Amino acid sequence: MKLLRWGPIGQEKPAIMDAQGIARDLSGLVPDIAGPVLSDTGLEMLRGLDAASLPRIPDGARMGPCVGQTGKVICIGLNYSDHAAETGAPVPLEPITFMKATSALCGPNDPIIVPRGSEKTDWEVELAIIVGTTARYVPESDALSFIAGYAVANDVSERAWQMEHSGQWTKGKSSDNFGQVGPWLVTRDEVPDPQALRLWLSVNDVRMQDGSTSTMVYGAAFLISYLSRFFTLHPGDIIMTGTPPGVGLGMKPPQFLKPGDVVELGITGLGQQRQDVIADDRP
Template identity: 55%
Template sequence: MKLLRYGPKGQEKPGLVDAGGGMRDLSAHLADITGDTLSANRLAELAALDVERLPRVDGEPRLGTPWGGIGKIICVGLNYADHAKESGLPVPTEPVLFTKAISAINGPFDDVMLPRGSEKTDWEVELGIVIGKRARYVEQAHALEHVAGYCIVNDVSERAFQLERGGTWDKGKGCDTFAPIGPWLVTPDEISDLRDLALNLSVNGETCQQGSTRTMIFGVEEIVSYISGFITLEPGDLICTGTPPGVGAGMQPPRFLAAGDEMRLSIAGLGEQRQRVVAWARQD
């Protein structure tokens, strides 16, 4: 099942993708898709609906994040050995964790805005893990029981803020619009092999990232188990699992985003995102 939310920002309605790739409305069955919707029982109820009887969604409405009310975003850094190498950093022996601000959340096709003073804004296509059941001190053998599904995340990063301004990485990761999520939340039954998903990202039509989850250092089960030993994961929380090589900071010479650029990113079975980069502007 592929869940989505569509409509103007802050007014999104729940929906899903039918067998033909069209959108169907779920408003008669739930007010919204949130963490409360993501339990195994509730997802089973939605999966049992007769999709052909659901109202069609006409046109091409804006897509928001596939679920609302995200409580926290936990990210794993340097989780692809070849990305660690291009970053000039050692391969970690334990997952490197940082957070991404909730205020960075963005729709999968919404504009990405360069922050004020940005010099080195970069791209990162990542597999996202969506938590469906509270996870605290979870063993790896049971980790997937706590996962509601998967999605695409663009972990947009301002490298100068992240690496040259002191302190932790968070200040370069949490700028407004820096977390495009979606287009869909895809339930686990639709993914045959988490360790064989192709990831791609292009900028202005030029392929920059081509990778596979085969080269992840820490897999999904290990990541969920590990994080749950430090932080209680709640339904609706999002984990970003790291990016393959091909980021702008790793290019020779380095290349960064500018207003007018367009990013396209995809993960096999999880759909595609597209964002236009715009200059900073006051939002109040």
């Protein structure tokens, strides 16, 4: 089952894809793709609907982040062995964990906004885990059952702010539109093995990243179990699980995004994104 959200920024409505791949409006049936809707009970209720009988969403409607009311975005750094190698960093003995501000989240085709003063805005295709059930001290053997589904994410990063300034990585990860998530939340029953997915990303039609979740150092089940030891995971929380090699920082010489570029990315079975890169000209 594929769930999505559509409409203007801050006014997104819930929707579901029918068997023919047509997006159907869920307004009036559920308040959002969030909270109890993400539980096994909520998802089972949605599966029982006759989706084809629901109104179609308007053609060309904007797609928002595929999950709403996200309380926190937890990111995992250097979680691909081949990505760690390209950056010259050792494979971490435990997951490197940092937060991305929820205000960075946006729709899958919303632009990447290069912040004022940025010279090193970079791309990162990632598998996003969407938490469906409150998780606390979860054993790894049960961890996947706490997941509502998975989505494509672009963990956009400003490398100078992330790595060349003192302090934590958060400030290099949290600018507006540094977190495209979607187009859909694909429920976990349609992803039998989250460690067998191909990820790719292109800039201006040139393939930069082409990897597999099979090279993740710490997989989805481990991450749910590990993170739930330190803080409670709530429905709608997003875990961005790291990126394969091919980021701009790892190139020789490094290559970063500039206004006018076009970024496209996707994950097998989870859909694709497309983003124009623009300058931040807001007051």
